Amino acid sequence: MKIAAEHDIYDVVVVGLGPVGATLANLLGMSGAKVLVLEREALAYHLPRAVHFDDEVMRVFQWIGIAEKLLPKIRINPGMKFVSGDGELLLDWPRPQEESQHAWHPSWRFHQPDLEASLRQALETYPNVTIMNRCEAFMIDGLQDEVSIRFENMSNGEIKHVRASYLVGCDGARSLVRRFIESPMKDFGFHERWLVVDAVLKTNKPSLGDHSIQYCDATRPATYIRGPGKRRRWEISVNPSENSVDIAKEESVWNLLAPWLTPDEAEIERSAVYTFHSLVAKTWSKERLFIAGDAAHQTPPFMGQGMCAGIRDVANLAWKLVACLRHGHNPTLLDTYQTERKPNAEAFIETAIRLGHLINTANGKPALEAAIKSDDGHREMTSLYPPLGQGLGDGVHCGKQFSQPKNHLGQRMDDLYPYECLFVVENAMENEVKQLTGIDVASTSEFPSLKYYLDGLDAKGVLLRPDRYILGTGNTVDEIVELISLLPYDIKNGEGIK
Structure with missing residues (x-):
């Protein structure tokens, strides 16, 4: 692995090597750009976070050469069912089992560590891409003609300084790069605590089913997700009076999972309480600085579109950065990144919020049917393909x-x-x-x-x-x-x- 030298000059510095940053680095690397990736962690995170991507994202993975390699490790999602607290089927949302217009199936379940391993392996093929783990940026100066970045190698305390034509922050919800851009957040008003439990079955349990299930129970909304292999996830709403630490303890988790599982049937891989947010940065760029993924937007998980939106961000931005590197800096072109992507991301967030409210509702089937009723009275849920914003x-x-x-x-x-x-x-x-x-x-x-x-x-x-x-x-x-x-x-x- 190459080591960044003092005062090295790069085309693009990417901050963050999660799925979004790694996808961006691959797109830039295959286009010939000289890229430095700064990642504060020593290794990829070993537990699953995102569990779903769609056909548009699979198409991006196709571009960077990992789609076929992923196939043995992922599974086609058959769809989602909405059921009441009493187990009554309220709504069936089948996902097509044939390929979509993008030449891939519309909905996939995956294990994020497998995806990250494939993305990082692909990056190893590009001599023009340098990855530095355990390195954290702390000072960013966006100058007229370049970006100046200072970062610390946390393995040895060494401070380094590099320059780049552009910098993209794929550094998550607490983004340092967003702070340097000085972007406030637009708040859509949905903020809820949910317990996320990842379990690995010890034996097959067909009764759990292959469909994702939204349990629309006003007292305890929950989501069941069938992952690849023997992986299963539950997302369970936390009531305002409950303590986030106590509810994530093993005894409490097994009590909550009792309708579905016993300790003899599975091992808990992870249980933690997360607050699902609905936020969008008002400004996605400043001069030669950009943000993407969770740094730019955060969505409730009910559409499975959090990571997908970030992959769409970098698929939009990467070719525009490459065009500027080939033809000269072009603010008009780069400004279209936000004007195109922000409305698209907001459309998914707003739909996810509506689904979240429906899952929480006590009104059950009437509320669901009213929410998906089309102008002609037909009720169905279909894949969402909102167009880009103006650009x-x-x-x-x-x-x-x-x-x-x-x-x-x-x-x-x-x-x-x-x-x-x-x-x-x-x-x-x-x-x-x-x-x-x-x-x-x-x-x-x-x-x-x-x-x-x-x-x-x-x-x-x-x-x-x-x-x-x-x-x-x-x-x-x-x-x-x-x-x-x-x-x-x-x-x-x-x-x-x-």
Whole structure:
């Protein structure tokens, strides 16, 4: 492992090597950026925290080359059931068991230490990425042309100073980087204590089921989550009068788990009380400093979207940082990170809060059905795909993520056209668009199902960003080629990082 030398200069410094920081470092590393990652802990945390990710996030893991490696260690989530305190089924939310538009199943359960190990192993393949564990930043100066960072190596007390073009804080809810940005928090008003219990079964117990279950009991709301292998999680609401330390003790935990488990059937791996928050930073960047993940937003876990939102953050930010490293610093481009991501993150938080209130309600089935009733009176829950907020691009489809088809060999589009801009066009336009732009083109001849997706957009071609969101659409070669102007830099020049 390389060691950062005094006064080293990096393209990007990433503070924090959790799943969000490690994903960002991978995206930057595969794009050729010189990256330093500072992580205050010696090793990855050995206990699970996040337990769910979706198809959009799996698509990001595909880009960095770990999706297939994860498959033996994760499991497809069949869905969620809402039941009353008496065990009555109030609502069934099945998750599709076929692949979604992103060419992956919509909902996955995982063990976070397995994910972190895969992310770190991938980083080891990049000589341009340096990881320093047991190192904590304490002074950050955001200058006009660079960032100055001082950090302590907590193994030996040594103080070091490095510089970078950009710094991204993926350093969690108590983010140091957020403090240097001086960002206040927007409070959505949901703050509740819940006991989180992770257990490992000693033997199979099919009666627990494979579905996640929300127990909508006003006296003691709870959530059951089936993890991979023999891992199971319960999240149990803590009443205001209860002591956080006492309720997490083993005897109390087994009393609470009595409806489902006995000590003969499982071992408790971890029990702790957490306060679920609903917060969003009002400012996500300042000059060349940025925050992502829990540093930028915190959500109740009822949608399973906490980590997912952070992965979406860095998928949005990484390619914009790379574009600035290739083409020059561009505040207009970088400002779109917050304007695009913040409304998207808020949409998930607001939905999670609504679900949390429903789980806590004494009104049971009527409240659930009212909450999910659509304009035509039909009641169902579906996957949430909110568009980006205002930012890059133009047209009614701007800010929507484009689908990922497979070719006749079963190869996914993003495996053949990695993390760069991409035109998607009908076959007749393929050669001309490529000759006029020099940008990769995926066509309906290679991916026949693209015709279905293009027809759905009422277009013959689209320009996709590296994160596969739509910049714009067109119906003639001239209109499609002109979409390049929607990017605030000359994509045909400056391909290498300077």
